[in-house]
Amino acid sequence: MAMSEELLEVKDKSEEVVPERLPILPLRNMVLYPELVMPLHVERAGSIKLIDDVVPGELSMVVVAQRDRQVENPGPSDFYDVGTIGNVMKLVKQTDGSYQIIVRAKQKVRLSDIRAKGNYFDARIEVLPEDTSTSPEIEAMVLNLRTQFEKLVEMANLPTELATLSLNLDRPIQLVYVVAANLSLTVAERQTILELPDIYTALERTTFYLTRQLDQLELVQKIQEKVKAGMDRRQREYFLREQLQVIKRELGESEEKNPEIQELLDRLDQVQMPPEVLTAAEKEIERLGRISPAAAEYTVSRNYLDWLLELPWKVSTQDTLDVREAAKILDEDHFDLEKVKRRILEYLAVLQLKKDLKGPILCFVGPPGVGKTSLGQSIARSLGRKFLRISLGGLRDEAELRGHRRTYVGALPGRIIQGLRRIGSNNPVFMLDEIDKLGMDFRGDPSSALLEVLDPEQNSTFSDHYLGVPFDLSRIIFVATANMLDPIPSALRDRMEVIELPGYTEEEKLQIARKFLVVRQIENHGLKTDQVIIPDETILEIIHSYTREAGVRNLDRNLAALCRFVAKDIAEGKDGPVTIRPENCKEILGPVRFLPETATRSWGPGISTGLAWTPSGGELIFVEALRTHGRGNLTLTGQLGAVMKESVAAALTYIRAHASDLGIDEEKFEKSDIHVHVPAGGIPKDGPSAGVAMVVALASLMSQREVRRNVAMTGEITLRGDVLPVGGIKEKMLAARRAGIREVMIPQANAKDLMEIPQHLREGMVFHELQIIMDALEIALVPPQAVGGK
Template identity: 50%
Template sequence: ERLALVIQVLEEEIRVLELEQTVRDGVRKEVEKDQRELILREQLRTITKELGEPNAQSSEIEAFRKKLNSKKFPTAVVERGLKDIERLNSMPQGSPEASMVRSYLEWLTELPWKKRSRDTTNIRDAARILASHHHGLDRVKERLLEYIAVRRLSRNSRSPILCFVGPPGVGKTSLGRSIAEALSRKFVRVSLGGVRDEAEIRGHRMTYIGSMPGRILQMMRRAGTVNPVFMIDEIDKLGMDFRGDPSAALLEVLDPEQNHAFSDHYIEIPYDLSRAIFIATANTLDHLPPALVDRMEVIDLPGYVEDEKVAIAEKFLVEREILEHGLQPDAVKFTRDSIVRIIREYTQEAGVRGLTRAIATIVRKHAVMRAESNEQDWEVGELDVPKHLGPAKFRFGLPEAEDSVAVATAVFNTPSGGDLAPIEVMLASGTGQVELTGLMGDVMQESAHAALTYARAHASRLGYKEIDFAKQDVHVHVPSGSLPKEGPSAGLAMAVALISALTKKKVRHDIILTGEITLQGRVLPVGSIKAKVLAAHRAGIGKFVMPKSNRQDLIDLPEHVRKQMDFVEVGNLNDALSQTIRLA
């Protein structure tokens, strides 16, 4: 038994020794392989040096050194670059670290540090370029011309940081390209929709495999100049998760006091972004941090009125779609009445994307007819539109066909522009409960409760004191129940509809209401008046009841809209009731 135990112990020791020997052999082979490779590379370097034929790495190093000595880079960049060149020169050519250093040197030398494009300072030429690309948008054009005028007087003026806010299809992105062309600058665009990682903005540190700069410096490298027009698209679609907050990283990019020394984690050298014109675009500012909004000059683009859409279609859209479909410029002609009918019955938008698609559909049908029968010129009249686009998708005009009890029309501001919706109230016997439906937000529900409290408090004066609210259920509904609705601006319409239900008097159907109400019946100002007025104008409604405190917002409206509509300014609920409820 003792011998058996000894044999067992010896067998275990033998296995351990065999394993150690295997490890030593493997290590020795790897070391010998590395030593052999190092010796061969040194021999190859010596041979190529004696022959006067530089190797590939030497050529790269010499090219990097030549770039850095070209006086196109700041002192900090030259010092860092020369330091990394010495590191690269001492590394084996095929090592992973050499590849990382080589990639860093490529980024460092290809970024524009001093190269800039010369601005156009001719205001008339810039105005002509903007007018040839976009109809309307006077405020944006005026702001750009102001910048050009200041540049003529002072070369050291700060570049503007703008934020275009408006519904889809109003030309925010294309306007950025036009601004770049008007200034004779390069144009670059980065979309931040769905970005959730802070490293997308600031880059990854060089220690990581496959690391690279963030999107800001990537676009600057593509631009090739230090003063491009840099568009940050869909800034309101930024996300946030455990990897950081990209909107916080943008604070440094969009702050004029900080972006002259922007810090990217990969480059690790301050980069000057102050000479670029940054233009952010968003559909709404609701989800952006206030600190980020405060750093930008916000310009609202609420949408186009009908006349502007007709002008855009006649000047830009029709011709562009005809050429894109391979037809001659005069192959298809749209009458003004046909364009108006498309706008009213087949689109319901603040922008012109739906109008563009409708025009493209008609042009494609002509292309098919021409391919089949070689038909030449073709004119599209008002009566031809349903033949090509089918039945009307929207009803132009008043949302309600006639005056009704307990129904008032409100206007909302959505990411797609202003939108109209009737507020319906129904009374029923019950236990005094209040039902709010139509996917209302918290603020909108509070407006409904405030309207009900006002109606109960003034029952005697308004003529329904016999109603026992403890035995009366109230149901307030906003149609289009699948669409979320929020904000206090529907409070005035809710109060009017509720009092109409209680008094059994009809509400005028040709009036739009907007305004926040208080328990004392005061009507407070609301936002987005321009977008709401344009929605009413698109629907053909001529009377607009609004808070008296919003009078100054009418200045931003087109002059012909102000002339065509009747604005009723109210300071309290009594004024609104006298304008909306039929007393007879």
């Protein structure tokens, strides 16, 4: 009966605009009262879809109880007519796909015109006014309710803060809802209180339920006193029997050993353990023999022994490592990635020569869908080891890695120890997926726990809180994956060797689709290779018009859609083979999703093409500048971060300082307002890459000289006119290639990064190296005598 809701300070309800219709979140066995907060576990498919739709937009929903809690999929007739508007304050997604949410309640509303909306329902709502009437009778009932509630708090061992809270509530209806939320009531009784229209009836009904519960508690106390008197006698007999057992053991007259204890001893003889662990296990078995099987501690101790006996302390797989065979496996599983494969083969070669290698932890960093996880699987396959993967995305509790101490109810080892027990080997290839998405809160810092796991000098004595004895992790090959490096703490990043996977070109995507994706999707959909033909032109059409990504995940999904279309035709009796032409893509996949980025832009002075790096690979950004009559004001739009705002300010200052060199009338700056906009304004944008694009756009605007369309640029600037180096050169170059741009301006200091790009990717590309800003302006701006852009 512990209170799971708390009172909130709410704003004036008259200020809130309530939508005409809201989605419905049904509750099985509870009622949400206005102005309270309630934790909820959402596991039904329709409710999960509702949370997915509501939370991203921070919208409201109607929380309403259902009449019969046994109904799994309630319909309009199963809902009560009165509910409460709620907002999701916090959301945590569980591993099974369900949600743990905290909902803040607002106004009480009446539902009508309930309609299905996909997997859930929505309804027309009418806000029910609050009865604020007062009278001497109401004041007396409020005083009585507070007094009785203070008595309930004391008798039921509720938090004492509830009594204090009840004294500080100004409105009677608030007191009614707080008291009702902490009473043991049925759903129908709770709903009755919510639906009562006037405060007098609500106080009267709540007082009745409170008095009934107090009477029950008083009766329970009397029964407990009677039972305690009998328990004292039985407890005395229990202690005497225990003393008798001890006396018999001292005299050598002890009874035969518990068969369960003998079974544990037999298993202990068969398991190879380090001496320290063996000693701990023997002591725990001895302790278990002294505990009564009926005691709660017996189960806790038995579970602990099962964990000790089932862990692979000295069980490992035999490596079947051959570097040439490993190279063949990597080539079979992955296309291109030559640099990454070479580093993996170097790692495996050293491991083949030095069996006890304590080498670096490899961390694959790159956008989604470039093959980071499958690289770990290929390493395990080439070694002949088992593969173990855990996802760290959103993990916030340190105990998830180190385990809970056995003093807690339901304690378990951490996910590392659980995984080792599951696969039965102490030397797997262990992949720590999404290491950049670790969280941290009051429950600890999981990234700090990983410092010990990933340190070759420390992980031989890894200590799990549940086990209480060290486990040797040094034989495990740890591999990590991340989308970006910045969120990883520097101390943890120092433990790992970063290998970047920047993304694929269109040619590489075509080869990957032809060699891997198409074959796999044909097999997954029950088809044969002679039943479906997907030409290269069709794959290229999907790459150009239906995907825009660094990896191949969306390409794989679209190929699956083609195979489903063919599978339907084959199942209906159509004879194969079915050939899917590029023109069939619109029928199967729908309208074209992506047009060439430069084709959708109108061109003229004041617009430039920049290059930016994102966790999903490189992207084009367009910088637009426009001048109006004004007084020298600067307006920035497009969700720009602090770094990009500083870049615009620096670019404008540089242009003003060099106006005469650029043939710009200086009076234009004093008589003009300048507006700089980076489209896709709903997307936050920041980073030290757009300085050159900003200065080129402003110079183009003020000099009325267009920027060449077939040139993209990246680099940061200084007030003195220098062009500074930036990161992500390969990703940005790939973004330019995807957009059909073949000339790229990069900082001169980044020229060395071009050596990291394979020769076949650089073919047909022209790279201009920038040392100062004037270099960029000479290359990008169309000469004054030219008409139009190139």
